[in-house]
Amino acid sequence: MVSTPKAPKAPDPTQTAAAQTATNVDTAIANAGLSHTNQYTPDGSLEYKVSGYQTMTDQNGKTYKLPTYSAFQTYSPENQAIYDQTQQTQLGLARLANDQTAKVSGILGTNVDLSAGNVDKYVNDHWRSGFDNQWNRDQASLEQSLADKGIAMGSAAYDNAMRDFSTRKQAASDQYLGDMYSNAQNSILTERNQPLNEISALMSGSQVHQPNYVNTPTTQLPTVDQAGLINENFNQKMGLYNQQLAQSNAAMGGLFGLGGSLLGGWAMKSDRRLKQDISRVGTLDNGLPVYAFRYKDGGPMQIGLMSDDVREIHPDAVFEHADGFDRVNYERAVG
Template identity: 35%
Template sequence: MGKSSGGSAPSAPDPWTTSAAQQQLNNNTASFNARLNNVNQSGPLGSTSYTVTGTDPTTGAPIYSQQTSLNGSSQQALNNQQGNQSYATGLAGQALGNSGSLLTNPINPQGINQQATKAAYDSAYGLIAPQQQQQSEALKSEMAAQGITDPGSQAYQTASDNLARQQAYQNDNLAQQSVLTGIQAGNTAFNQNLGAQQQALSNFNGLNNQSIAMPSSSNPATVGSSPANIAGAYQNQYNAQLAGYNANQASNNNFTNGLFSLGSSYILGNAMAAAAASDIRLKTDIKRVGSTDGGLPVYTYRYKGHPTVYMGVMAQEVEKVDPSAVHFMPNGFKAVDYSKVA
C-alpha cells in the first residue's frame, strides 16, 4: 500500500543454472564416494583391487573394474573344485539318461485300474461261483422235497427269482468292490512311478548343482560424503534479499493514518491515492476488522519482516471485483490503486 521507492526486486535464481551447478556437485560427490568405498584389499586367499578403466559416455561417471587375484593354494583349490563340478555334471547326465524311460514313458494309471479291476473280480468270482451253484442245487432239492418240481409253476418261478436276485446283488457288490480295488492299485502304481521320477530328477539336480566356493575378501564399512545443497543456498540467499527488499519497500510506505475506519466507511488520504503493495503474499498476522462501503473486507496486518501494523485490503480480493484497480509492481507482487477502491 502507498507509494513505494527504492531499487528493483532481486532476481529469482535461474533454475537451469542452479540445477546444473547442483548436478555437477552431486556427480563430483558420487565419484568421491565411489573412490572411498572401492578399497583395495589383500588377505590370506588373495587380493582385490579397483581401477578406473573408462568413462560412461552418457553420464560422464567413471567406470571401475574389479580384479580378484588368488594366491597359489587358493587358485589350486578353485581349479580342483571346477574339475569336481565338471565330473559331477557328467555323472548327472548319466543319471538323467538312466532315468529317461521313467520320464518319457510315464505309467498309465487308467490301464492299471482296468487290469486290476478285472483281476480282482475274476479272483473273487472264482470263489463265489461254486457257492452260487450249490445254492441253486440246494433250492431245487428243497422244492422237490415240497413237491414243487414243475419249472412253470408259480411257486417254482418265485423261489428261483428270489435266489437269482440275491445272487445278482452279490455279484454287483463284488463288481463295485473290484472297481475300488482297481483304483487303489492304479493309484499305488502311479505314486510309485511318480516317486521314481522325482528321485531321478533329484539325483540329477543334486549332481548338477554342485557349487564352487569362491574365495572372497571382506567388504569394508560403507562410507560417504553428502553434497552441499547449492539449490538451497541459492534459494536462501534469494529469500534474504527479497525479505530485505520487501522490508525496505514497506518502510517507505506512508501509513500514518489508517485507510479505513471500522465499519462501512473508509478514508483515503492524499498519500494513499497512489497504488500500494497489497499482495497477500507479502503480509502476515492478517485479521479482518471491517468492510468498505462496497463490501470489500478490511484487515489489519504486518508486512513480513516488519513490525508495524497496517490496515487495508488484499489485492487478490480487489482484483476479483475491479481488475483495473490492481497492477503488478516491478518485483512481481500485486499493488492496489486505492483511488479506485469502493
C-alpha cells in the first residue's frame, strides 16, 4: 500500500496571539527610541531621556516592561538671559494690572446708561455745538445773499427763503441726531470699557510663553505580522500535505487500477530507461517508491514502479525481457 502523509498540526491560537503581542511590543519600543531624537541648536537644546518604566500584562499573563520618556529643554546662555528678563517684565506688568483693578471696581458696579435721555445729552455735550455753529454760519450767509439781491426782511420772498432754510436745517438735524445716536452709544461703551481694556492688555502681556518644540522626523519600523507568518506557514504545510495526499491517492488508484491486467502477470516495460517525465508520488508499505511517468514512445501519464527499485527488495519479481529491458511482476513486488 502507498504510505499516507500526516497532516500538519494547526497553530495554537493562544501561542500565536502571544507571539504577535511580543512582536508588537518590541516594535513599539524600538519606534519610541527612534522617534525621540535629541536636538541641539544655537538657541538651545531638546533632549529625551528615559525617566521610568511602566508594565503591561497581556491576556496570557505575560508582563512587558515599557520605558517612559521625558523631554528636557535648555536655552543657550543668551536666550536664558533674555527669558529671565522677559519674565521680570511680564511680572511687573501683572503687578501693575493688579494695582489698576482698584480704579475700576466702581465701574463694574455701575450699569451702563444707554437711555435716550443720556444718549441725547452725550450728543449735545460733544457734537451739537459744532452742528449748530455750521448752520448759523449758513443762515448768516443766506441772509446776506438775500440782502444783496434787494430782498428786504419781512417780504414774502424773504420769508419763503427762510422757511425753506429752516426745513432743510430741521431735516439735517434729524439725520444728524440719528447718526450721532449710534456713535454716542458706542462712545459711552468705549469710555466705560477703556480702563478694563487697559488692564486686560496688561494682563495679556504678563502671560508666560510656553516653549515651542520642533517637530522631529519620526522613523517607524513596520510591525512584523507574526500571526500571519505562523498561519501562512501552516497553510503552506497544509498545501504540501494536500498535494502529497492527492499524489498518494493517485498512486493508490493507479496501482489498484492495474490489478486486473498486471497482477499475476508481467508488466510491460518497467525499465526506467524506457520512461520520461518521472516524478515520485508516494511509497508502498514495503518501501518501494511509486512514480508518475510517461513512456518515451508516447501515451498518457501513468503510475507504476521502477524495475531497478524492485530488484533491490524483490529480485524475484524482476525479469529481463528478450528486448533487453526489465519487466516487473506486480503481485510479487507489492506482496
